[in-house]
Amino acid sequence: MRKCEFSKLEVAVFPWVAYGHFIPFLHLSNKLAQKGHKISYLLPKGVESKLENMNQFPNLIQFFPLLLPQVDGLSPGAETTSVVPMNQQKYLAFSVDQTRDQVESIFKVVKPDVGFYDIWFWIPDLARKLGIIPIFYAVGCSMGMGMAFSPKEITKEMTVEEVIEWPAGYPCSTVRFKAEEVPLLLFVTEDFGSGLSCGERMRVSLVESDALAFRTYRELEGPFLDYIAQESGKPILLSGPCLPETETQQLDEKWVSWLSQFEPGSVVFCALGSQTLKPPIGCSTVEEALPEGFEERIKGRGLVYGDWVPQQLLLHHPNIGCFVNHCGYGSMWEFLLSDCQIVLIPEIPDQILNTRWMANELKIGVEVERDKNRRILKESLSEDIKLVMDKDNETAKILRANHAKLKQALCSSHLREEYINNFIQALHHLVQK
Template identity: 75%
Template sequence: MSKPDCSKLHIAMFPWVAYGHFIPFLHLSNKLAQKGHKISFLLPKGVQPRLENMNHFPDLIQFFPLLLPQVDGLPPGAETASVVPMNQQKYLAFSVDQTRDQVESIFKVLKPDVVFYDFWFWIPDLARQLGISPIFYSVVCSMGMGLGLNAKKLTRETTVEEAIELPPGYPSSTVRLKAEEAPSLLFVVEDFGSGLSFDERIRVGLIESDAIAFRTYREIEGPFLDYVAQGSGKPVLLSGPCLPGTETQQLDDKWVKLLSQFEPRSVVFCAFGSQSQLQKDEFQELVLGFELCGHPFLVALKPPKGCSSVEEALPEGFQDRVKGRGLVYDDWVPQQLLLQHPSIGCFVNHCGYGTMWEFLLSDCQIVLIPELTDQILNTRLMVNELNIGVEVERDKNRQVSKESLSEAVKFVMDKDNETANMFRANHAKLKETLSNKDLQEQYINNFIQALKDLVKRKS
């Protein structure tokens, strides 16, 4: 009788330098370390203190700080995308590209079996020289990856019609961009450091990998995952969403006290993630929409551009009018725990990928206002394919009016509306499947076995 394979892997992690990438990579690291695997996590030096409290296995997960060189155009001391405007992020990417020698030195000493990466197009070449298996780990949806791999290559001459044209065999005619959203795609052809466009960085990283991994379940994105596998010719590995459990966490008393004064499922909660920052007029229109909807609400947003606090940005008389039923908050909130509170009945959000998994595991009605390309594709999947929520209508300038937001919220919160009740039933059914505790366990076990198989074939 052969002995079971008890070998433990040594895995390096090297995500793009944004918290929306660090955190999912660290969530995956925790799941792998829980199974006894060793993790070496590469990140800019100044980021480490902010992530240490999320490292649940410090004996197995070790951070390796990189010193990012100063490059022309990059604000002094900048290490993450959160402090660098989008039009300057190519300098940040170029700075991290200059750490290749540091990364090589670390890998030569550590000798990991596998390295997970996303933006660093040069990692596959370096990894192969050192006998390491390079795996592209996507922190966004497979729909966008499928389009990127199989669609015509975008250029500065690409027309709107060409930009939104679906490639042959794409699994859905509804999970797509509209013509007015095409400009959000065209930034991918701009220079993004080291003489490559954003699109070329991702494309090279995908094509040169040994496998492509996603933090998803087949139950949500199955046909799109098959399309990526077909278009890339690579194994597609699924880790599951890897969200940390909330069983041992409790909502602070201040939130419990605030929310418990309202009826069950009556409060509208709004959050747009840590990166989003609205213009002042957009911010004002949004909060006026919550006032108009008539429901109690909690809005957690950064102060809009040009404002030092949300208070100074609020419309005149707003706070007096909504006193006792509405709160606008400009600091971090425990989103995952808030979504579990029985008073929260509706969640208005941008449909970022991490947020998407959190609301899928909640009991809330869903209202979506996506901005970026991947958020738009996530939204179309939720609204058009899974039928669990609504997307707020925008005007011809892609602005959201207070009336359209209010109408969307009132629509999903109407207990007598058949369509709203269908959304609720569809969501409940999906939640039941996804919240099965054995499901994430099954996915991570299969994921680890697939990694071992890849390493074994390489050796």
């Protein structure tokens, strides 16, 4: 029986096993549940307890834990990328692939109308067999996703020049890789479990979906969304960023107390993402790895914290004036909707593309230059922070003005509501077909 446009939907979500994916999928789940729709959230068993406090509608969002089987090459008990090095994540992906029977059993019980997923290339086939509409939900920028639809695939045999120019005809000519970054981009050609490269997994996941969903606004990513619509021929759904409303949340007193020591707009907040900032080998915490006497030297002026932080709330504290970050897509949205000056240190391909877009096209932040070995020099970082924090510097004034103008366009509560309502309406249309 087809559901009418005003009925409540049954939705399943199944993200890639990284917190940079778990959290955006949960943000989407909260927005859908707020409208009365029911969500079945599939995730590794050990992750459930870490996300429970972010579940705003436990009566409508139910977690379904998966037991990840042990596979050769994967550390016992490893369930997320936060504890698995990049070169071993293919084993993690392969382990999750082995949960297909568990996923099928859950789907048969909850009977969702639609299923949101990302890198799990086998979900579309499984979903269709059970009468579920498979929708790829991109937690990253549409710019990166669009490359999967390029007529020419990236290969190891391509020259450096060919990789830099790939894909031809793509929007925004200044959003390009540099020669020394080509090896990072070629990572998508490496094996990533189950006999597929990372790029092949992504391509199959996108191409086999019934629709493509993005957590963005057309006002920001219009050219890339148009490219994808043209090349894929698929319906494009836009949920908006789906970030929690900061007005309804309180920053913990320990952060308020520490920040209150400083003047408005004077604090530099540096966070490089859970994937990049890990304790070095041989250390159990980031703090343990600090040089002897370091914490004492910065006492009263700085603070090092190696655990999860309420980044979105911190960015809205009036005393924080500069945000040094990796330009992951989630962090990107959080700083776009803040008043901070932006300094960017990207590490992996999607972060590099996001950074070039922010710095070269939108001109709202600066990218820290690296040396020929891709190392960040402290002098370069210091210079960029001083530049953007200098209220009299003309470049800083331009960055601040561009950022303020963009924030104003994107911060409208009416815009947020319009996008999520249109998103749900589009889901109903897909279900009614």
